[in-house]
Amino acid sequence: MNGKATTTRTRLDRGRNALGPALELVHTGRAPTRAVLTAELGVTRATAGAVAAELEALGLIRVDSNPGAAAGSQGRPSHRLAVDEKGPVALAAQVHADGFRAALVGLGGTIVATAPGCVTVSADPAQVLGAVVDAGAALLRESGRRCVGAGLAAPSAVAEPEGTALNPLHLAWPAGAPVREIFAERVRAAGIEGPAFTGNDVNLAALAEHRHGAGRGARDLLCVATGHRGVGGALVLDGRLHTGSSGLALEVGHLTVNPEGRPCHCGSRGCLDVETDPLAFLTAAGRVPGPEVSLLQQSRDLLRTSPDDPGVRVAVGELIDRLGLGLAGLVNILNPDRIILGGLHRELLDADPERLRAVVADRSLWGRSGGVPILPCTLDHNSLVGAAELAWQPVLDDPLAALGREPA
Amino acid sequence: MNGKATTTRTRLDRGRNALGPALELVHTGRAPTRAVLTAELGVTRATAGAVAAELEALGLIRVDSNPGAAAGSQGRPSHRLAVDEKGPVALAAQVHADGFRAALVGLGGTIVATAPGCVTVSADPAQVLGAVVDAGAALLRESGRRCVGAGLAAPSAVAEPEGTALNPLHLAWPAGAPVREIFAERVRAAGIEGPAFTGNDVNLAALAEHRHGAGRGARDLLCVATGHRGVGGALVLDGRLHTGSSGLALEVGHLTVNPEGRPCHCGSRGCLDVETDPLAFLTAAGRVPGPEVSLLQQSRDLLRTSPDDPGVRVAVGELIDRLGLGLAGLVNILNPDRIILGGLHRELLDADPERLRAVVADRSLWGRSGGVPILPCTLDHNSLVGAAELAWQPVLDDPLAALGREPA
DNA sequence: CTGAGTTTGTGCCGCTACTAAACAAAGTAC
DNA sequence: GTACTTTGTTTAGTAGCGGCACAAACTCAG
Known part of the structure; x- marks a missing residue:
């Protein structure tokens, strides 16, 4: 009886690779139940179960053991899967011709809180982005929720990989303004955790519509x-x-x-x-x-x-x-x-x-x-939701790494 | 002492998932040596070694143990990897305004044998495709090599998923001709093994240039x-x-x-x-x-x-x-x-x-x-090479399954 | 209400394809 | 010739899955 057990299994011995895909399925509403999740992932029930349990432990989704109004077909009703409404949020920001808007967006693309700022759009990007980030930071403090990152929707082409705004004409900003850098700096300065991203507003609207709207x-x-x-x-x-x-x-x-x-x-x-x-x-x-x-x-x-x-x-x-x-x-x-x-x-x-x-x-x-x-298009504020998608993406790609446990 | 050994290892106990990517790297010339292959795949040397050995056993590549003119840097010279020049080939066919052409194309996009057929292009697709397939079958017989499949480059948009030619105007073919089906049927009839594919010639030229030409x-x-x-x-x-x-x-x-x-x-x-x-x-x-x-x-x-x-x-x-x-x-x-x-x-x-x-x-x-x-563009007959790429694709995706061993 | 049938969740075992680490091999540099 | 560098090979270990048996939770027929 030596101390070396054959293998001391850790709690999560499966589902690690399927964690991201599974979260994306719940996020986009394509996995309403654990049974569907099993089929969509193409894994065994055992693996899907471990995945759902782990995502629940991470505070991202809820697994509703109570079947309730299941019905439909024969057999044992499947556990329902849903986004955790008290889970983390992404900070979304948008700047447009009429002003700006900040919001908190949870998984599933639901806008949790929003704060329109209708001040005149200034010719100084740093000023406007500072204002929208501050508005978002205030929302975050009120909500008391964890933040996975921030995303900005800009009404301009955003050059890659520099993140400069090439044609922010109707904002009267200088062409070539380093919006991604400015936004990221303001986000850091406001003490908001997580990475910051910037994209073009129409691109982000398309992304949001694809995941949660008419583009599904x-x-x-x-x-x-x-x-x-x-x-x-x-x-x-x-x-x-x-x-x-x-x-x-x-x-x-x-x-x-x-x-x-x-x-x-x-x-x-x-x-x-x-x-x-x-x-x-x-x-x-x-x-x-x-x-x-x-x-x-x-x-x-x-x-x-x-x-x-x-x-x-x-x-x-x-x-x-x-x-x-x-x-x-x-x-x-x-x-x-x-x-x-x-x-x-x-x-x-x-x-x-x-x-x-x-x-x-x-x-x-x-x-x-x-x-x-x-x-x-069918979503309200689709650019805003799309901006949040940018911030959610690392979590969708690798929930464990993005949420800080077991830093990959 | 029971007879159950801990595990009787099978010959290939690693590299299964990396087999396809590895073959693609050799195919496109991005893995000239085993050391580079290791780095490109992001696996350990042990895995890369097993992959290379398995691909060699499948008759697809050659692992040159003889270093020869290695040199360059310090350290032990790496084994060179190359396509096996006696390995299987894909049958490539092309139809264009001036006639047609059949060829055998090996891994790496090298044309092994070719037979131009300059007969007047007939208004009957079945006749032309029959002629080009027969020419290809003759090349195959002469070469005595194994065939992984066939690909056809057509000078027309090819509708998906039906495989009909929508605008074969300068061939005087009827619009909407089911070229994919006709080609596949002729390939089967000629006794050529492997699946048959059809694509637009410019698309296939682009694919070939991307993998072996100016588009690398x-x-x-x-x-x-x-x-x-x-x-x-x-x-x-x-x-x-x-x-x-x-x-x-x-x-x-x-x-x-x-x-x-x-x-x-x-x-x-x-x-x-x-x-x-x-x-x-x-x-x-x-x-x-x-x-x-x-x-x-x-x-x-x-x-x-x-x-x-x-x-x-x-x-x-x-x-x-x-x-x-x-x-x-x-x-x-x-x-x-x-x-x-x-x-x-x-x-x-x-x-x-x-x-x-x-x-x-x-x-x-x-x-x-x-x-x-x-x-x-830099390749001769790039549409033809691209047509072969279609036939090679299943092998690149999963060599074991495509070559018939261990039918997945 | 009961038992059969159906579908879903869970625990246990084992396998497969990898990594890690130590070692051997084959070169260069001085 | 010795030290160093880089690559290939062998062995042991293991993460992350699948498979299976069984339990659970429903529907349905009578």
Whole structure:
């Protein structure tokens, strides 16, 4: 009887490699029960059980032993899996033309708390980012919850790997501002734990829609949206954002959609940017935009108050035709299996979905690829939720390492 | 002393999961020695050794114990790894405007044997594919080597998952011909072992260039090429072809590159297809194309015989400008880290690389993404090599399962 | 209400494919 | 020739799974 036992098993002897995938399944709502989790992971019940127990021990999910309203089929009801509503949160921040917004986002993409800050956007990035981070820090203190990290959604292309904002034009920031660095520094200064990330707002909206919204289940998801000026695009491939080699992919604004259109600063004319953004809409509708509120808001107001105004109808039709041409061009290049529209483009889709779909199908090659579903985005504050996804990603990739136990 | 030994080790007790990745490293030339293989795989020397031994036992690679001209640094010289030149081959087939071609391609993308068939391309796909498969079968018999499968490069978009050719216009085939099915059936009928695959020729050329040619090491590789009529594109992301959700991605031919250009059958005008293909070149140079040989060949001949002819120079300049505009549009959408040009586009690049690079940089956003390297393709018969890659893929994914031992 | 059937959770055993570590081999550097 | 460096090999140990048997929790038929 020597002291050397054959093997003193540690508590967690399985499921280590499946921990991340399992959490992602719960996070995206694809694993409502332990039985489904078992099937989705392709492991045995024993392993899935260990995984669920470990994620519960980490405070990330809850395993509801009480079956309650299980029902449905025969057999023993499966334990329900859900995100732990008292678990950690990610700090999400967004800066846009109308101001900024901070929020706490839990697993599953649920916004736990939010604080809009409508101060005038300053020309100094450090000042604005400091304000939004401070607002987030206040939310965190109030909630008393653990923070896994912070994410920022910026209304600009973000160059990789430097993290500089290349075209923050409507923020009046200097082009090339090192937003990622500034944001990370402010996050550290505010005493917020965890890493800090920065991404383009349309990219992050696409990511959020893919995981929690209208893009669920899509393999090649294309998102196109317009907020204030210009048009943004994003592509999610196999669940991951495609940002290109230097973060500049899906700069779709300069597709030609109207050869006789108005000149664009890029040197061409009739670009998607200048033909389908809110300014183009207001102009086409014969309105003169005011300075008080964002152009998107003015466009929405106009669409809601006078949808039957002749000028508005013409403008809607024109913009739909231009947008459809641009989308068809993207369909021919990317061949997505779903398209999601945001901002004013979403309003255009709502105004006349048939017309838009017809244009896209007509101008896509062989019609086939043109039959792609075009949907409006469904999440509130999807860029904000997407920013939180950035912060959650390390936890989804490796929960043990990210949460500090057993530092990998 | 019971008969149960603690564990009777089987021959291969490690490296099972690393077998595929290891073979891919040797296949693409990224693992010249066992030491490098160890580092690239991120495993211990023991595992890498077992992997190399197993791949050698499978007849796929050779481990050169004889150091020979090792040298270089200190320490014990590493065993060199190389593809086994007597190992199995893949049957590659290509059909194009000038005829067809069959070849045997070994690991590493080396063409072992080839047989061009220059018969007139028939309007009956089954007949042409039968001829090319028969030519390949003859090569196989002569060589006496084992066959891992067959791949076909078709000059048409291939719809997924059906495998139908959507636009085999210059073959005079019916649109929608089930080429994948026909090819697979002919391969079976010829008694060739292994699965049969079919892909678009430009896609396959891109795959081949990525693994063995000018695209090595690129993460986001864009290929654009023009053969006879129209323009093809392909994208390789993280080593895998991006074909889109229904195989129709990178149909780049209808980007607008000349708003006042000639009308295109797609309904627009000035499309890349009609502005930069060999017909456009010959026309711009004031030549009337003849019917004997492919338009690409006529263009090449013209470029080589009269490069200083004023008409030719103007045509080259015009086409470069149009092509550059199209590439810039793709760069803005895809943000690749490398571009490879084939067919006539390659000739245009060779004719005036600076002009093309300048146009792309000038019309790309913020210049940054426009600084992407633009290179000519470097492989002979890259579509053919790419077709073989399709057949090799199962072996690269799981050598044991694909080669029949221990059927997974 | 009872027993059969179905589906899910859990404990135990063993295997497989790895790592770790010590050692041997084959070169270079001085 | 000796020290050092790097690579290959052998052996022992083990993490993280699968497989199986059994228990648990339901439905359903009668």
